[in-house]
Structures are given as C-alpha cells and as structure tokens.
Amino acid sequence: MSRNKHYVALGSVTLATLLVLNLPSQAASRLKMGVGSLFLPLFALAGSAQQLPGKAIDAALPRSQLLKEIENLRQENQQLKVQQLQANAALQENNSLRTQVGWAQQQPWKLEASQVVLRDPANWWRTIWIDKGTRNGIRDNCPVLTSDGLVGRVSSAGTYRSQVILLGDPNCRVSARVTNPAHDIGILTASGPLDNSLLNLTYLSSSAVVKSGQQVTTSGAGGIFPAGIPIGQIADAEKKEFGLYTEARVKLSANLGALKEVWVLTNPQLP
Amino acid sequence: MNVFNSILILAAAFLAVFAEAAFSFPHRLLGAQIDLLPALMIYAALNLDIFTVSLLAVLGGLWFDSLSANPFGISILPLYAIGFPIWWKRDLLLRELPFAQVILGATASAIVPALTVLLLLTGSHEPLLGWGSLWQWIVMTAGGALATPIIFGLFDWCNHTFGYQPLVQTAFRPDREIRRDKKAK
Numbered sequence: 001m002s003r004n005k006h007y008v009a010l011g012s013v014t015l016a017t018l019l020v021l022n023l024p025s026q027a028a029s030r031l032k033m034g035v036g037s038l039f040l041p042l043f044a045l046a047g048s049a050q051q052l053p054g055k056a057i058d059a060a061l062p063r064s065q066l067l068k069e070i071e072n073l074r075q076e077n078q079q080l081k082v083q084q085l086q087a088n089a090a091l092q093e094n095n096s097l098r099t100q101v102g103w104a105q106q107q108p109w110k111l112e113a114s115q116v117v118l119r120d121p122a123n124w125w126r127t128i129w130i131d132k133g134t135r136n137g138i139r140d141n142c143p144v145l146t147s148d149g150l151v152g153r154v155s156s157a158g159t160y161r162s163q164v165i166l167l168g169d170p171n172c173r174v175s176a177r178v179t180n181p182a183h184d185i186g187i188l189t190a191s192g193p194l195d196n197s198l199l200n201l202t203y204l205s206s207s208a209v210v211k212s213g214q215q216v217t218t219s220g221a222g223g224i225f226p227a228g229i230p231i232g233q234i235a236d237a238e239k240k241e242f243g244l245y246t247e248a249r250v251k252l253s254a255n256l257g258a259l260k261e262v263w264v265l266t267n268p269q270l271p
Numbered sequence: 272m273n274v275f276n277s278i279l280i281l282a283a284a285f286l287a288v289f290a291e292a293a294f295s296f297p298h299r300l301l302g303a304q305i306d307l308l309p310a311l312m313i314y315a316a317l318n319l320d321i322f323t324v325s326l327l328a329v330l331g332g333l334w335f336d337s338l339s340a341n342p343f344g345i346s347i348l349p350l351y352a353i354g355f356p357i358w359w360k361r362d363l364l365l366r367e368l369p370f371a372q373v374i375l376g377a378t379a380s381a382i383v384p385a386l387t388v389l390l391l392l393t394g395s396h397e398p399l400l401g402w403g404s405l406w407q408w409i410v411m412t413a414g415g416a417l418a419t420p421i422i423f424g425l426f427d428w429c430n431h432t433f434g435y436q437p438l439v440q441t442a443f444r445p446d447r448e449i450r451r452d453k454k455a456k
C-alpha cells in the first residue's frame with residue numbers, strides 16, 4: 001500500500017475532480033457557494049483594507065477643505081431634491097397617462113447599495129463579489145450599476161454575498177441602443193482582455209449611421225436590463241464583413257477597474 | 272515532512288487565493304493577476320509527501336474556483352499535473368538552487384493557466400481571450416518565477432523557526448572527558 005501510495009493519490013484526485021466537474025449545475029453552484037463561504041470571515045478584512053487608503057486621505061485633509069466639500073454637497077443635495085420633485089410630478093403624470101392608455105404603471109427603481117469586496121482571481125473572467133445577497137433582496141440577473149452607468153448583472157446570488165459579471169465578460173452580453181435618429185440596436189460584447197473601458201457594439205445594421213460621441217443605453221430587449229440605463233458613448237465605428245453589418249467601439253461611462261461601491265437594481269421593470 | 276508543514280502550506284494556499292481576489296493592484300498595474308498556487312505547488316512537491324501535494328491540488332483548486340467564475344473543480348487537474356510529476360522526480364531536481372526554483376516556478380506558472388484555459392475551451396466555455404492574454408501569460412509566468420524562491424525562503428525560515436528540529440548528537444561524551452586535577456599541573 002505504502003509503495004503504491006502515489007497511484008492511490010493520483011487515482012483519488014482524478015476521481016474527485018471528475019466527480020466535482022460532473023455534478024449537476026445546481027449542486028455545483030451550491031457547493032461553490034459553500035466552499036466560498038469559508039472566506040466570509042476574511043471579507044470584512046478585505047473591505048477594511050480597501051477603505052484604509054481612503055480613510056488615511058480623509059484624516060490628512062484640512063478642516064477648511066472638508067467644510068467646503070460639505071457646503072458643496074449641501075447645495076448639490078438641494079438641487080437634487082428640487083429635481084426629485086420635478087421627477088415625481090413627471091412620474092405621476094406618466095402613470096396617469098399610462099392608466100388612460102391601459103399600460104402597466106412604472107415603478108420607481110429600488111436600489112440596494114453594496115460594497116465590492118473581491119475580484120475574480122482568474123485573468124480570463126471579469127467578475128466581482130459584492131457584500132449583499134438574497135437576504136437583501138438580490139436575485140440572479142439583477143442589473144448592477146453605478147451613478148455613471150451600467151456595470152453588469154448578478155450571476156450568482158448567495159445569502160450574504162453575490163457574484164457580479166461585469167460588462168466585457170463573454171457571459172455578459174447586453175442589448176444596447178445608440179441615441180441616434182434611427183435608434184440602432186446592437187449587442188455589446190467584450191473587446192479584449194487588457195482594456196476594460198472599451199467594448200464592442202456589434203451587429204448594428206449595415207445602414208446604421210453611428211458617430212463618435214453618441215450616447216449608448218440599454219435597449220430593454222433581452223429580458224434582463226430595463227431600457228434607458230446609460231452604458232457609455234461611441235468611440236468609433238466601422239463596417240464589417242464587406243458591409244454586412246456595422247461594429248462600433250463603446251467607451252464605458254463607469255470605470256470598471258476602480259469599482260468600490262455599486263447599486264443593485266432589485267426590481268428591474270422590463271418592457 | 273510533518274503535519275506542521277502540511278498545515279502551513281494549506282493555510283498559505285488559502286490566504287494566497289484570498290489575497291489574489293482581494294488585492295487587485297497587480298491587475299491594475301500590470302494588467303494581470305499573479306497566481307501563487309503553482310509556486311506553492313512546486314514547494315510542496317519538492318519538500319512534502321504525496322498526500323499533502325494531492326490535498327493542495329484539490330483544496331487549492333476548489334478555493335480558487337469558488338472565488339472565480341471558473342466551473343467548480345476545473346483548477347484541480349492543472350495544479351496536480353504540475354505537482355505529481357515534480358513529486359515523482361523530486362530526487363533528480365536541484366531544489367536548493369534559487370535558479371532551479373525560478374525555472375520550476377516559471378514553468379509551473381506558465382503551464383497551470385494554459386492547461387486551465389485549455390480545459391475551459393474543451394468544456395465549451397468561453398473565457399476572455401485575445402492578444403492581450405499573451406501579455407497576461409507572460410506576467411503570470413514572470414510573477415510565479417519570482418515568487419517561487421521567495422516562497423522557498425519563507426517556508427524554510429518558518430520550518431526553522433517554528434518546526435520541530437531533531438537534536439543533533441555531538442561528538443562530546445562525558446565518560447571520555449579528560450579530568451585534570453591540581454596535582455597533574
């Protein structure tokens with residue numbers, strides 16, 4: 001036995017691997033979450049470590065600058081409150097018109113703020129882990145955004161944490177609309193493994209007139225992302241496959257490389 | 272080759288996987304995250320028993336996959352594909368030389384991600400690949416090559432400081448001691 005222990009070890013590891021790889025997807029997902037929860041005690045540590053530079057900078061800032069910043073934030077808050085009033089009035093008007101036409105009423109977005117705690121250690125995926133899960137109302141496929149624009153979607157929601165697939169990952173394709181007169185729709189896909197600020201907007205129609213600087217938002221098609229979430233703006237465009245379709249590069253509004261806090265849309269209302 | 276070494280290497284693998292996910296500055300700075308598991312596997316294969324090598328491949332792979340979008344368990348075989356042959360031929364390898372450690376670390380760090388991607392592609396998954404992946408591969412290889420001698424040094428120090436050291440019998444024997452009294456002088 002002891003002489004052949006390496007054969008036993010080799011057989012055991014191969015068998016264990018084949019067993020884990022051939023588990024049903026739901027069981028594998030649960031097991032993955034279970035094993036990943038071993039890291040839960042270290043999550044808080046990671047959060048603190050990421051906040052440490054920010055806290056150090058805060059401590060070093062002079063009081064006058066902080067007071068000035070508070071004053072600016074107060075003014076901005078006042079402006080936003082006024083805008084909120086206007087938006088509420090517009091929403092009410094919109095809802096009453098929808099009722100008259102017989103359409104379903106629009107619900108305001110329900111957003112859950114969460115911190116980014118971990119990133120995918122593998123270089124061939126673009127995912128992050130956030131510190132909120134199903135107990136906070138987060139479910140699989142909930143859209144994730146920042147104040148700048150769309151970031152991705154929840155791929156796997158656990159009880160206390162969730163995995164988010166970022167834009168640019170091959171498993172996160174988004175139907176996007178260009179805000180040009182024709183409202184051309186294309187599919188947002190990955191551009192390359194190094195640059196995470198530029199994505200490809202492909203399968204635009206051959207007649208699409210896409211120019212640099214035009215805004216790109218979610219189209220609402222696809223059943224995951226509601227329409228109108230800003231994504232970015234067109235950087236450049238070119239015809240592909242002898243003019244069969246147009247492909248554009250989109251500069252993302254959100255900085256995916258420096259995500260610290262994101263918002264999860266827990267009640268996405270789809271068209 | 273004691274339990275202390277095995278526990279130490281498994282704890283290091285656990286922390287290494289967590290650190291790779293928690294600290295993204297290598298990714299921001301170099302465009303790729305450096306994987307420390309191949310370097311740890313080299314150390315384990317050259318210094319520890321086959322049971323620890325197997326356990327490191329299984330647990331290290333599962334921990335890595337649990338924080339990644341990889342299919343669960345896909346990282347086990349690439350790690351073991353490095354660990355097992357090195358353990359098999361460990362008596363022929365110059366484990367003490369830093370140069371040999373660098374070469375082994377570079378080879379392991381190059382082979383493990385390549386094998387993982389190959390397995391992903393075989394399993395009809397679609398990882399994010401392109402010309403930039405070549406740069407990421409070079410960074411991972413170089414990072415693993417540099418990390419291996421550091422890991423060897425660190426673990427040797429830990430072993431020396433905290434591990435059990437057997438008492439070495441000296442040549443001194445009290446029954447052979449020549450005693451001289453004042454008269455002999």
